[in-house]
Amino acid sequence: SQQGEEDPQALSIQEGENATMNCSYKTSINNLQWYRQNSGRGLVHLILIRSNEREKHSGRLRVTLDTSKKSSSLLITASRAADTASYFCATDALGNNRLAFGKGNQVVVIP
Amino acid sequence: NAGVTQTPKFQVLKTGQSMTLQCAQDMNHEYMSWYRQDPGMGLRLIHYSVGAGITDQGEVPNGYNVSRSTTEDFPLRLLSAAPSQTSVYFCASSRDRNYEQYFGPGTRLTVT
Numbered sequence: 001s002q003q004g005e006e007d008p009q010a011l012s013i014q015e016g017e018n019a020t021m022n023c024s025y026k027t028s029i030n031n032l033q034w035y036r037q038n039s040g041r042g043l044v045h046l047i048l049i050r051s052n053e054r055e056k057h058s059g060r061l062r063v064t065l066d067t068s069k070k071s072s073s074l075l076i077t078a079s080r081a082a083d084t085a086s087y088f089c090a091t092d093a094l095g096n097n098r099l100a101f102g103k104g105n106q107v108v109v110i111p
Numbered sequence: 112n113a114g115v116t117q118t119p120k121f122q123v124l125k126t127g128q129s130m131t132l133q134c135a136q137d138m139n140h141e142y143m144s145w146y147r148q149d150p151g152m153g154l155r156l157i158h159y160s161v162g163a164g165i166t167d168q169g170e171v172p173n174g175y176n177v178s179r180s181t182t183e184d185f186p187l188r189l190l191s192a193a194p195s196q197t198s199v200y201f202c203a204s205s206r207d208r209n210y211e212q213y214f215g216p217g218t219r220l221t222v223t
Contacts, residue, residue, distance in 0.1 A: 033212075042115075042216045096161070099156065102153050103153040
């Protein structure tokens with residue numbers, strides 16, 4: 001079953017703007033992960049946030065996790081054309097690497 | 112390090128044919144997984160392994176077999192291909208529980 005559900009599904013922004021994506025899930029989790037996929041490529045890991053963490057940063061990326069609302073958000077600041085990709089959230093309910101992926105967010109950054 | 116490698120990149124099969132998708136990693140990772148990606152569906156877990164000799168079913172295991180005889184290799188076998196198995200297949204590995212997964216480039220499979 002699909003655990004993560006991203007919102008919005010597609011996002012088109014100008015270069016330099018910020019992009020925010022949300023992910024909701026249904027069951028309790030051990031950790032939640034965000035991945036990026038460029039067209040026709042494999043997935044690349046961005047950030048892993050554990051259930052006892054509320055916020056993590058990595059470069060221009062900021063991820064928040066609200067376990068009470070069963071939701072997470074991914075913020076990309078000062079977007080670049082190279083950020084054009086699909087972004088997926090994935091939940092790990094038991095901390096055993098059995099990931100359940102959402103359907104993905106397609107982000108287009110216009111130069 | 113080559114990371115996670117998958118072969119072939121593309122494959123066309125006729126219904127009923129069998130084949131093996133190869134996956135190898137050179138990072139000495141214990142955890143390995145197979146996913147399929149269909150349009151609008153995200154990725155779904157087919158099978159996974161927590162170490163050599165240990166495999167388990169994921170969300171959509173029917174029609175697929177796996178084995179893990181070595182830490183490095185985790186092949187996925189389609190015994191009798193069906194059009195519903197047309198998809199992009201990704202292999203991934205992870206060093207341990209609660210760690211990120213590294214994905215291979217994928218195999219695009221078409222079953223006619």
